Amino acid sequence: MNVKIDGPLYSGKAKDVLMTDDPEIVAVRFRDDITAGDGEKKDTLEMKGYYNSVISAKIFEVLEEAGVPTQYLELPEPGCMLARKLDMIPIEVILRNIAAGSIVRRFPFTEGQEFRPPIIQMDYKSDEHGDPMLNEDIILALGIATRDEISEIRRMTFKINDVLVEFFREKGIILPDFKLEFGRDSSGRIRLGDEVSPDTCRLWDMETGKPLDKDIFRRGEEGVVSAYRRVAEMILDREDTERWNIKI
Ligand SMILES: Nc1ncnc2c1ncn2[C@@H]1O[C@H](COP(=O)(O)OP(=O)(O)OP(=O)(O)O)[C@@H](O)[C@H]1O
Ligand SMILES: [Mg+2]
Secondary structure, eight states: OOOOEEEEEEEOSSEEEEEESSTTEEEEEEOSEEEETTTTEEEEOTTHHHHHHHHHHHHHHHHHHTTOOBSEEEEEETTEEEEEOOEEOOEEEEEEEEOOTHHHHHSSOOTTOEEEEEEEEEEEOOGGGTOOBOOHHHHHHHTSSOHHHHHHHHHHHHHHHHHHHHHHHHTTEEEEEEEEOEEEOTTSOEEEOSOOSTTTEEEEETTTOOBOSTHHHHTTOSOHHHHHHHHHHHHOOHHHHHHTTOOO
């Protein structure tokens, strides 16, 4: 894909979104910044963006292969992804297979309890309002998505879960929960956007039961980047590391 990267469109807490000379394509730069607790805890960890970008690219490819429409176009180099520009829907769609994190603090669930069927939770993506939990009536009243879009997002999220639970299981990783963001492409179709990485998923090593994700940072422990590198190592094939020229 031959596009020229232009100036910034916007800059979030962990990524920069840059315009290109094609109005329908953006370049997503994965930075080394990491935050937790709505940006209260912050750090910069060398190579974090590099690993997140290749992990995300791999997962978007796996999902596209399974028929899930995503933003993903190409990873011209680790750290920088070409993606379809989406009109983002400000909802954090969280799917939970196993109880961990905020759901255990806010409801009488037991840490580690399995949810069958999985739970989908939708939070309003707004730092200003503290990402409050939504329901369908509130989404409709806010005018951020239609009833049909909400059911499409739910359907896609369950499908993504089926694909990813199996994908990670084969690689020796448990997927307790993850957060997704969706948007509309230029034809109005809902696509998975943003990123799917150890910043946005809980990933547990099947053998040790230990986290390989942002929980290590949330707990103030060492070894965040080495865990992210380990995830890349576990999920990428030789073919991936060769075509992307990845150093693990
Ligand atoms: N394909 C896409 N097209 C346009 N915008 C996108 C796309 N994918 C993700 N985004 C948006 O780009 C930003 C990504 O940056 P990042 O994840 O660093 O931000 P954030 O801190 O989560 O959110 P905020 O926007 O509140 O700063 C998010 O606002 C996200 O919604
Ligand atoms: Mg984000």
